[in-house]
Amino acid sequence: MKLKALLVDDEYPILNNLSKVLKWEELGVEVAGMARNGAEALKFAEEQQIDIILSDIRMPVMDGLSLAKEIRERGMRTEILLLTGYQEFEYARTAIRYGVKDYISKPIHYEMLEQTVDKIARQIRTERGASRRGSQLNSVVNWASEHFITQILSGRGQFLADEDGEEEFLSHPRYSVMLADLEGYAKSSTFWTREERRRFNCRMKKLLKERLPFGDGQTVLQLREGEWFIFYDADSIIQKTREVLYPVYSELQRLARTAGDMEVRILAEKGPFSLNELSGVYHRIQRSLLLTPSEEWLLNGEELKPGLFEAPEETPESQWRWLEQIGSALRGEDENGVRKVIDELRTYLALLDEHAALRAEKMLHYMLIHLLREMRELQLLKDHEEEAVWEELQQPLGLKDLMHLLSELAIRPKGPASSRKPAEQLMMVAGDYIARHLGGDFGIEEVADHLGISCSYFCLLFKNHYGETFVEYVTRQRMEAAKKQLATSEASITQIGQGLGYQERRYFTKVFQKYTGVTPSDYRASVHGVQGSVMKE
Incomplete structure (x- = not known):
């Protein structure tokens, strides 16, 4: 990990010596910049991530002590090394209150300075390395927000690295995964109220968070009702997984059985996987769990036969992509897209022999259940309509009947989504809520709850109405206000x-x-002219 240093002194010869005499390359440190006073240094540190600052104390405009004070008040994680004359020793001692790491007396002994910089650099790497795996995963919600990660896993966004080190964080395989699913949830919860479904899902998620044995390095996400995706630090992988997870499973199953006729099933896969891979992994293990017989409550992803979810093109299992395409078309209100998939599926089924048709019946049955859950999440079905589909599924249906039911369900009028006036009214209320809460800490869940709709349905309406994602819209509103x-x-x-x-x-x-191309300081200065630069920073 290469660190960045900033050199600060009002004497150019000293700056020049500091940049050339020390063996920065061997120290694993890059001289990112040089400044002639504390004000220049502070502006530089605000615009770049600086790990080490070497600064003189006595300088014009802003001295080294004031610089250290400003650095700490802004919460910057930067180590400060002061260069001081003998007569300024008391000032150096005072600077310790501002978290100054060390000081070197002038005239500078460059070998001693190099040893001190090396020591500080090693300490930085040790401290960051020791906490990196646990803290990065534990703070991943702060870094990107749980809602954003949920968007990533559902295929409506992507991770982007825009700082040094973030690409390594995103691409390094370090996480194991687990998917917990409730078989029978869609049917059991048909007549629950929205609030009853919300409370039940929150209880299940809370139980997972509290009882799973992976410690602080675990994140539990819910992309749809009755299903939870967990990823955690692969270093916390446990021995005897079945024995350790069984108490958690038992509590989940007890809660599920109390609420309805549901079975808890868990699929675990140790990986390790990177953050960039999680979306693909989530969809793969979701498909694996759906297509695997339900005799076992715990499945090991590594032990499943590849053919179970990577079947040859001519088998029904390989047509999972059709279900994903239907779901995508429903979320995008693309009726032509839905019809196209249905037509392709009909054409394919018409060419099957008797043996393949029997397998296709099972697949269509799974597709219908999956589609019901998707439409429930998007609030595209009324309770009595969903119950009617379940009653149909209880009957002995052949391939033709299943295909007809699937087609009727996917192409039918879509309830709330088909009425533009209510959707527009909802988005007007959402826009007003955002405008009144720009200074607060809120996200998709808070706005969706305020509107009384699901997060998935809110995201669908919001993108269609405003032409941009929730995060993009809120950021733009905040930046324009700024x-x-x-x-x-x-x-x-x-x-x-x-x-x-x-x-x-x-x-x-x-x-x-990132939004304007200039820093707030430069923007203010450009608006007010040179005189404006004396305004408050």
Whole structure:
């Protein structure tokens, strides 16, 4: 891990010596920049991630102590090494209160300085390395938000690395996965109210979070009702998985049986997988669990036969892609897309021999159940309509009957989604809610609950109405508000950021610069001219 250093001194010869005399390459440190005073250094540190600052104390505009104070008040994780004359020793001692790592007396002994920098660099790597796996996974919700990761797994977004080190974090295989599913949930919950379904799913998720044995390095996500996807640090992999998970399974099963005729099934796969792979892994193990006989409550993904979910093209199992395409078309309100898939499926089934047709009946049965759950999540079925489908499925249906039922279900009028006026009204209320809460900590779940609809249905309506994702829309609203405040108010940049929901100035600066191409300081200066640069920072 290569670290970045910033050199700060008002004497150019000293800056020049610091940049050339020390063996930075051998230390694994890159000199990212040089500044002539604390103000220049602070601006540089706000715009780039700096690991080590080497700074003189006495400088014009802003001295080294003030720089250290500002660095700490902004919450920057930067180690500071002060360069000080003998007479300034007391100042150096005072600087310890600001988290200064060490100090070197002038005239500079460069060999001692190099040893000190090496020690600090090693400490940084040790501290970050020790906590990296657990803390990165534990804080992944803070880094990207649980809702965003859910969007990624459902195929409506992607991870993007925009800082040094993030690409390695995204692509390094370090996570094991698990999928917990309730067989029979769709039918059992048909006549539950929305609030009853929400409470039941929350109880199951809470139980998983509290009882799974993977510690802080686990994340439990729910992409649809009756199903939970768990990923956790592969280093926490446990021996005797069945024995350790059985108490968790028993509690889940007890809760499920109390609520209805449901069976808990779990599929675990140790991997390891990277964050970038999780979306594909989720859909693969979801398909595996659906197509596997239900005699066992726990399945090992590595032991499943490849043919179970990677069947040759001519088998019904390989046509899983049709179900995924129907789901995608339903979410996008693409009726032509749904009809196209149905027509392809009819053509395929018409060419099957008797033996293959028997297997296709099982697949169509699974497809109908899966489609019911998808339409339930999107609120595209009324309770009595869903019950009618379940009653049909209880009958001995042949291939033709199953195909007719699937076609009728997928192409029928889609309830709430077919009425544009209610959808537009919902989105007007959503827009008003967002405008009134720009400075708060809220996400998709809070807005969807406010509207009384599911998160999936909210995302569908929002993207169709506004032409952008929820995160993109909220970010744009916040950035436009920030531009207006920077141009018209004398509030500090930190205050403006906090007022718009960004508690850390650095993160606010990063988002603003990505949106406008300039930092908040430069934007304010450009609006007010040179004189504006004296306004509050």
